[in-house]
Amino acid sequence: MKGCAIIYFLLKKYIFWFFLAAFPVCLIPVNAAEFELKGITVSNPHLVVFGKNAKSGAGYFVISNKNSDPVILKKVTADFGKAMLHMTHVDKKGVAKMKHLESIAVPANGLLKLEPGGIHIMFVNISIEFNESSKHLVTLVFEEQGSLDIDLKLKSAKKSRKAHKHKHGHGHSQKHDH
Numbered sequence: 001m002k003g004c005a006i007i008y009f010l011l012k013k014y015i016f017w018f019f020l021a022a023f024p025v026c027l028i029p030v031n032a033a034e035f036e037l038k039g040i041t042v043s044n045p046h047l048v049v050f051g052k053n054a055k056s057g058a059g060y061f062v063i064s065n066k067n068s069d070p071v072i073l074k075k076v077t078a079d080f081g082k083a084m085l086h087m088t089h090v091d092k093k094g095v096a097k098m099k100h101l102e103s104i105a106v107p108a109n110g111l112l113k114l115e116p117g118g119i120h121i122m123f124v125n126i127s128i129e130f131n132e133s134s135k136h137l138v139t140l141v142f143e144e145q146g147s148l149d150i151d152l153k154l155k156s157a158k159k160s161r162k163a164h165k166h167k168h169g170h171g172h173s174q175k176h177d178h
């Protein structure tokens with residue numbers, strides 16, 4: 001009976017976790033910021049803006065592709081402003097410049113990271129005042145797979161600036177650090 005008592009104790013102790021484990025479908029959209037479409041997974045989408053009343057900002061996330069062919073992201077739209085695909089390029093003098101991209105390709109069975117200092121979604125003409133509780137809906141349009149709606153989580157610009165500085169080993173006082 002000793003063994004049973006232990007099992008009962010464990011069950012009682014972890015019953016909450018058993019239930020939690022039994023309903024992962026309900027929890028995924030809340031806890032893990034992941035969005036899927038036909039073998040494509042977009043994870044950790046977040047938005048960086050500079051101040052509440054910012055008129056521009058940048059979006060970052062990771063796109064993974066489980067398909068045996070590359071997927072092409074050809075368009076991005078947002079309900080809070082104009083969205084574009086951009087890439088930051090640092091020239092020989094160390095000056096960061098942004099280039100508009102027509103599309104971006106995610107390699108077959110691979111992934112693509114949109115991150116500060118690299119490829120990002122550029123938002124301009126932003127029409128809303130940002131706050132952390134509101135949803136920031138963005139639609140990604142893939143060439144063959146169609147469109148995928150994702151929700152970008154607002155992150156403070158301070159954190160991102162720090163990360164950027166750290167990553168590139170140089171500090172600069174530009175307001176747009178992507």
Ligand SMILES: [Cu+2]
Pocket residue numbers: 058086087098120121122178
């Ligand atoms: Cu940009």
